[in-house]
Amino acid sequence: MTRMFVSLLALVAATPALALSDQPPAPAETAETAAAPTGDVVVTASRSGDAIPTDLIGSSVTVLDSDALAQRQTRMVSDILRDVPGVAVSRSGAIGGTTQVRIRGSESNHVLVFVDGIKASDPYYSEFDFAGLVADENARIEVLRGQQSALYGSDAIGGVISYATLTGREAPGITTRAEGGSQGTFSTAARAGGVAGDNVDYAVSAAYLTTKGYPAAPGGSRDLGADNLGVSVKTNWTPSPVFKLTAVGRYNYTRADTDDQAIAPNSPMVLGYPVITLVDTPGSYYKNSAYYGLVSAELNLFDGAWSNMLSGQITDATRDGYTSAGYSYGDRGRRYRAAFNSTVRFGNEHVRNRFTYAVDFEREQARVIDPSGYAFTGTNRSDTTGFVAEYELTVDQRLSLGASARIDQYSRFKGAETYRATASYLLPTGTRLHAAYGTGIKAPTLTELFGYSTGQYIGNPNLQPERSKGWEAGVEQIFAGGNAKIGATYFDNRFEDEIQTVYVFANGQYVTSSANSATSTSQKGVELYANIKLKDWRVDAAYTYLDAPQSVLAVASPAPADGSYQAPVPVITQAVRRPKNSASLNVSYIPDALPLSVTATLRYNGAMRDYAFSSSYQTLLVDLHDYVLVNLNASYDLTKRVQIFGRVENLLNRKYQEVFTYRAPGTTAYGGVRIKL
Incomplete structure (x- = not known):
């Protein structure tokens, strides 16, 4: 592995001379000069920063453009992610409840999330909570599936999700929107963009x-309300054709009501045990705010043959919890991140080569706020330095090969090496074959390393990164002049050294800690998709089959007559909150001859399992039933500048749960107006 990495570095070091040879360099690929037959391009699939056509990417990727977000009237970003193959979303009750996203059976903290190019996970939790991410006007989402740690390091085991607002050049003008509806809901958005x-x-x-x-607790009456705000500022200054300076700032704020969990008179029964359930808790809520900032400078030389980018970013997250008695708890997390990328491109109109070398530095620090004085409230810190080498080859815009390798050095534990290889080939018939193989890592969190509550949760400084390896292979058919494609992908992953919560005996009592598991787990499955844009119609469909067996310690037999304690035993089950079968279908009718658009959305979530806990905190497994949700959206242009719209969600009023004991909303309706200037 080390020899491979050194060889790649040597090639990168030699490429400036190659770029200046007699063979003229090819210009950098852009959305205008290298558009795929389907028109979609992706920037997350390469560290070069180039916009790469999806038809030249070996990894599985889904693009949700601004039109898709608008036609489905997306208000919370997590909702439209339900339409992506391989993705499972679980929200704990109402808007503002913890919202986790999992890809291909991975854990939610195995998904790397970028918001406007900034690593957005909370440094304290080492996970991004989608609960407060409200969709902006004119935004775009990329979902890159499979192990991407060779490009981005830790957290990218399941894949990468990039959410970005469009620039002023991409979407100029002024837009404002306001809507109201069920459950006392009001939302608004505004955007101004352009060129100066x-x-x-x-x-x-x-x-x-x-x-x-609405009341999320079973049998409860307390409405769980929420306030969510997102503000983004993005600017690019290009004083010359070879230099560009970019600055991004973003602020997210969430204030949401919460309920506690306890054994209650109406507690559900699982295997004969009454289990902990959600209960009304008046006066309980949390506040979460996060500041994000990014500055980058890019220098392009030799007609785009050699580009260099230096960037710095910061994430500052604050979370505070309150009860009816006042302030209860809090935490603070901050991340500093710097990166240097250097890319060399050379070749001709038939063969294009691209070498990228990157260095990443990241510092994470976090601490607990505990008014009771019980927990350790000092600041813990961890530093990471990563070195990346990547090579990409394109032949006649049909064959694409890629290889990347990365070394991560950690200040708190042993370093890790990851690598990835991809291939894609587009046949003249419009049939595309693609494959990828890679490894991934997830570094231990600061909480897992240092603990967070003295005497209750003990940190484990001997933890090692979680590891994953996997492969995928797929076939895709493009037809109708590039306006339609259907595809299927098979994937197979294996996780090792997973970090699990364990019980240890210390100071005369049992307390919790973390340890690397000695066993491995596997996740495999099939993803099917179809994207069609023909005349007045747009159809997007996805289906996922996921086999993710997991061994858990849980009670396996009904409770004795006296309800006494039973020791847990190993139970093989599908990983919790990950259905074996899931699907979505979006059909939009957008006639050119009429100022009207209609979109119908169907989302199917198959049966899945979740954890339940008895009064003795025995782990039990509970079944959650499958369900189908139907949404209907419509809009009508009164003039070229004024549009009215409306939608109904959960049209069939299905009763379901995404997380055990958390009720989901019934039928809701909304309507509003959009003005474009």
Whole structure:
């Protein structure tokens, strides 16, 4: 592995001379000069920063463009992610409840999330909570599936999700939207973008959603309301054709009501045991705010043959919890991240080569706020330095090969090496074959290393990164002049050294800690998809079959007559909150001859399992039933600048749970107006 990495570095070091040879360099690929037959391009699939056609990417990737978000009237970003193959979303009750996203059976903290190019996970939790991410006007989502740690390091085991607002050049103009509806919900968004002079573009966007919510506790009456705000500022300054300076700032804020869990008179029965359930807890809520910032400078030389980018970013996250008695708890997390990328491109109109070398530095620090004085409240810190080498080859815009390798050095534990190889070939018939193989890592969190509550949770400084390896292979058929494609992908992953919560005996009592598991787990499955844009119609469909067996210690037999304690035993089950079968279908009718659009959305979530806990905190497994949700959206243009719209969600009023004991909303309806200037 080390020899491979050194060889790649040697090639990168030699490429500036190659770029200046007699063979003229090819210009950098862009959305305009290297568009795929389907028109979609992706920037997360390469560290070069180039926009790469999806038909030249060996990994599985889904693009949700601004039109898709608008036609499905997306208000919370997590909702549209349910339409992506391989993705499972679980929200704990109402808007504002913890919202986790899993890819291909991975854990939610195995998914790397970028928001406007900034690593957005909370440094304290080492996970991104989608609960407060409100969709902006004119935004775009990329979902890159499979192990991507060779490009991005830790957290990218399951894949990468990139959410980005469009620049002023991509979407100029002023747009504002306001809507209201069920559960006392009101949301609004505004955006202004454009170009100032010849060398500056800018975009300012804001989105706000407030709702009184509904009772999420079974049998409860307390509405769980939420307020969510997102503000983004993005600007690019290009004083010359070879230099560009970019600045991004973002602020997210969430204030949401919460309920506690306890044994209650109406507690559900599982295997004969009454289990802990959600109960009304008046006065309980949390506040979460996060500041994000990014500055980057890019220098392009020799007609785009050699580009260099230096960037720095910061994530500052704050979370505070309150009860009816006042302030209860809090935590603080901050991440500093710097990166240097250097890419060399050379070749001709038939063969294009691209070498990228990157260095990443990241510092994470976090601490607990505990008004009771019980927990350790000092600041813990961890540093990571990563070195990346990547090579990509494209032949006649049909064959694409890629290889990347990465070494991560950690200040708190042993370093890790990851690698990835990809291939894609587009036949003249429009049939595309693609495959990828890679490894991934997830570094231990600061909480797992240091603990968070003295005497209750003990950190384990001997933890090692979680590891994954896997492969995928797929086939895709493009037809109708590039306006339609259908595809199927098979994937097979294996996880090792997973970090699990364990009980240890210390100071005369049992306390919790973390340890690397000695066993491995596997996740395999099939993803099917279809994307069709023909005349007045747009159809997007996805289906996922996931086989993710997991061994858990749980009670396996009904409770004795006296309800006494039973020791847990190993039970093989599908990993919790990950259905074996899931699917979505979006059909939009957008006639050119009429100022009307209609979209119908069907989302199927198959049966899955979740954890339940008895009064003795025995782990039990509970079945959650499958369900189908139907949404119907429509919009009508009164003029070229004024549009009215409306939607109904959960049209059939299905009763279901995404997380055990958390009720989901019934039928809701919304309507509003959008103005474009």
